[in-house]
Amino acid sequence: MNQRTSNGRPRPRAASPRRQRFATALWGLRLAWAECRLLVAGSGAVMVVRGVLPAVLALVLKELVDAVVEALAAPEAAATVPVWLVAIFVLALVEGITWFQQRYLDLRLEDELEAHLSVAVVHHASTLSLTFLEDPGRRDLIDRARSNPGQRLAGLIRQLRITVTMGIQAASLLAVLVVIEPWVAVVIPVVSIPFLGFQWRLAQRRYDEQHARVTKARWSRYYSDLATGPYEAPETRILDLGPLLLRRYRSLLEGFRDRDKSLHRGDLVGSSVATLVLVVGLYGLFARLAFDVLQGSATVGDLAIFTGAAGRLRASVDQAIRSLSQALEESLFVANVEEFLGTRTTEVRGQRRLPPSTGGSSLRLLDVSFSYPGRDRPVLSGISFEVRPGETTALVGENGAGKTTLAKLIAGLYRPDEGSILLDGVELRDVDPDDLRDRVSFIFQSFGRYEGTAAENIGFGDWRRLLDRPDEIEAIARRAGIDPLVRALPEGLSTLLGRRFGQVTLSGGQWQQLALARGLARNGSLIILDEPTANLDPRAEYEIFLRFKALVADRTALIVSHRFSTIAMADNIIVLADGRVAESGSHAELLAREGTYAALYRLHREQMPNEGQLRDPGERPDRR
Ligand SMILES: Nc1ncnc2c1ncn2[C@@H]1O[C@H](COP(=O)(O)OP(=O)(O)OP(=O)(O)O)[C@@H](O)[C@H]1O
Numbered sequence: 001m002n003q004r005t006s007n008g009r010p011r012p013r014a015a016s017p018r019r020q021r022f023a024t025a026l027w028g029l030r031l032a033w034a035e036c037r038l039l040v041a042g043s044g045a046v047m048v049v050r051g052v053l054p055a056v057l058a059l060v061l062k063e064l065v066d067a068v069v070e071a072l073a074a075p076e077a078a079a080t081v082p083v084w085l086v087a088i089f090v091l092a093l094v095e096g097i098t099w100f101q102q103r104y105l106d107l108r109l110e111d112e113l114e115a116h117l118s119v120a121v122v123h124h125a126s127t128l129s130l131t132f133l134e135d136p137g138r139r140d141l142i143d144r145a146r147s148n149p150g151q152r153l154a155g156l157i158r159q160l161r162i163t164v165t166m167g168i169q170a171a172s173l174l175a176v177l178v179v180i181e182p183w184v185a186v187v188i189p190v191v192s193i194p195f196l197g198f199q200w201r202l203a204q205r206r207y208d209e210q211h212a213r214v215t216k217a218r219w220s221r222y223y224s225d226l227a228t229g230p231y232e233a234p235e236t237r238i239l240d241l242g243p244l245l246l247r248r249y250r251s252l253l254e255g256f257r258d259r260d261k262s263l264h265r266g267d268l269v270g271s272s273v274a275t276l277v278l279v280v281g282l283y284g285l286f287a288r289l290a291f292d293v294l295q296g297s298a299t300v301g302d303l304a305i306f307t308g309a310a311g312r313l314r315a316s317v318d319q320a321i322r323s324l325s326q327a328l329e330e331s332l333f334v335a336n337v338e339e340f341l342g343t344r345t346t347e348v349r350g351q352r353r354l355p356p357s358t359g360g361s362s363l364r365l366l367d368v369s370f371s372y373p374g375r376d377r378p379v380l381s382g383i384s385f386e387v388r389p390g391e392t393t394a395l396v397g398e399n400g401a402g403k404t405t406l407a408k409l410i411a412g413l414y415r416p417d418e419g420s421i422l423l424d425g426v427e428l429r430d431v432d433p434d435d436l437r438d439r440v441s442f443i444f445q446s447f448g449r450y451e452g453t454a455a456e457n458i459g460f461g462d463w464r465r466l467l468d469r470p471d472e473i474e475a476i477a478r479r480a481g482i483d484p485l486v487r488a489l490p491e492g493l494s495t496l497l498g499r500r501f502g503q504v505t506l507s508g509g510q511w512q513q514l515a516l517a518r519g520l521a522r523n524g525s526l527i528i529l530d531e532p533t534a535n536l537d538p539r540a541e542y543e544i545f546l547r548f549k550a551l552v553a554d555r556t557a558l559i560v561s562h563r564f565s566t567i568a569m570a571d572n573i574i575v576l577a578d579g580r581v582a583e584s585g586s587h588a589e590l591l592a593r594e595g596t597y598a599a600l601y602r603l604h605r606e607q608m609p610n611e612g613q614l615r616d617p618g619e620r621p622d623r624r
């Protein structure tokens with residue numbers, strides 16, 4: 001079996017020690033008990049009743065048959081026959097009704113656990129660090145934990161319950177049968193133990209198959225989304241990727257089908273052999289008993305009980321073994337949920353509050369280095385610079401230079417491997433995350449396009465404060481200069497946006513305008529704008545350009561941009577190259593320095609000779 005994940009990391013052996021499986025089952029049972037005590041207790045009670053019922057029924061049946069046989073010889077003995085008939089009627093009724101009760105309890109337990117565990121998994125994911133969630137090597141763990149965790153746990157409990165019910169049935173039937181035919185005590189274990197081993201291995205193989213399949217299953221979902229998703233469909237159509245995607249999708253699904261087929265076939269052959277041996281053994285004994293009845297050393301009642309009980313015993317043993325192996329399979333899945341919920345990221349939550357800051361935060365980076373997990377080369381190394389309160393600093397550099405990464409470090413989304421970041425004089429890793437969140441506004445380069453109303457798309461910027469204050473949201477939209485966009489929407493701020501659920505789909509630039517307004521919604525003292533105008537038309541960009549100083553008034557701003565008009569506005573410019581600060585200074589200083597920045601600026605001027613000098617923010621462009 002495959003012992004490595006697709007990225008070559010060793011994974012924990014699926015065949016965990018038996019003790020660990022037992023521990024997982026206990027963990028699951030404890031969790032179910034804590035969440036739905038009544039349902040678990042009810043299920044346990046019904047389990048015991050249904051466990052002993054067949055043996056009781058067999059005993060009553062024997063009494064009935066013996067009473068009938070006796071009554072044939074001596075009619076006065078017939079008086080007991082109706083008693084046994086009523087007893088059989090009651091037992092049959094109990095058996096029928098408890099079956100439905102059991103089904104009801106199973107379904108209810110599954111629903112309760114699914115609601116509880118699915119939420120617990122998503123909640124736990126929200127507490128994990130971003131680097132953990134972004135690590136492709138962990139995606140499989142997250143995916144496995146996310147796939148119907150409650151159903152898996154309910155499945156484990158159900159299979160354990162069936163195992164115990166069938167175990168009680170088999171043991172009590174065996175006790176009844178051994179009295180009549182002692183050899184049963186030999187035949188049953190001789191057949192059952194190898195069959196149990198076989199089913200156990202099969203369950204392990206089924207789990208290993210599912211385990212190894214997670215990454216491929218994720219690929220298959222990706223291909224299917226690419227072919228059918230509303231955002232992806234236009235490009236896949238133009239590129240005619242359909243046939244290629246379909247080929248890859250089909251090949252994955254056919255691979256799954258073929259491996260499942262071999263597992264199912266193994267199950268069919270193994271189970272048939274086990275059943276054959278068991279039937280031969282039991283019915284051999286049945287023939288012996290029939291002979292004994294003819295000899296007079298056993299009663300007709302014995303024969304009747306053997307007929308009913310032996311068949312039932314065979315089914316119980318078979319079912320007990322099957323459900324035990326299924327419980328094993330489910331416990332392996334539940335172990336994934338347990339492992340995920342037990343994952344702790346090493347980050348310790350900071351406790352310090354930031355001092356009050358008016359007119360913007362101060363920011364200081366000292367020798368900051370950072371690598372993404374699993375990457376050899378650091379993205380950033382030895383970064384130091386300082387931003388004074390209220391200043392605007394531009395981060396400049398080629399694609400992949402590390403600008404977005406640095407912005408995320410400053411926002412506290414990642415922690416530096418070395419060095420420190422001080423916000424208002426406090427080491428960032430010591431700051432209470434809630435406090436930090438209130439201080440920092442971030443307009444992302446890959447901004448969100450939230451399925452929701454336009455008001456929500458803005459209000460999410462500070463939803464605790466804004467979601468029930470539409471007038472404030474309107475004011476923010478006006479301040480961000482997007483009221484023309486809002487007015488053009490059929491229902492203004494209440495228009496539902498997005499392709500999945502929305503009435504209206506916006507253009508890329510319109511979404512970015514909303515993202516800008518969202519970033520401005522929070523009154524943070526540090527605002528980070530990562531390529532905030534990349535999708536905007538010249539007019540919209542110019543509007544922002546004019547308003548920029550007012551928009552970031554009383555805040556410290558960090559702006560990432562490739563646009564020289566924007567960059568030149570900054571009080572200070574930091575040029576990143578190869579993960580280091582190559583140069584820093586004002587626009588004029590950097591031009592005078594004749595370094596990387598000056599070279600980039602000259603390149604830009606050559607490409608756009610008519611753009612002329614950088615425009616004065618007070619001047620409106622000619623083309624308007
Ligand atoms: N989540 C991530 N996991 C691993 N590596 C990443 C991740 N994000 C970025 N990188 C890598 O870090 C490097 C810097 O990326 P970053 O996004 O910071 O560049 P950038 O300067 O913002 O580029 P651009 O101008 O294209 O926006 C790139 O080489 C990229 O491959």
Ligand SMILES: [Mg+2]
Pocket residue numbers: 403404405445530
């Ligand atoms: Mg970037």
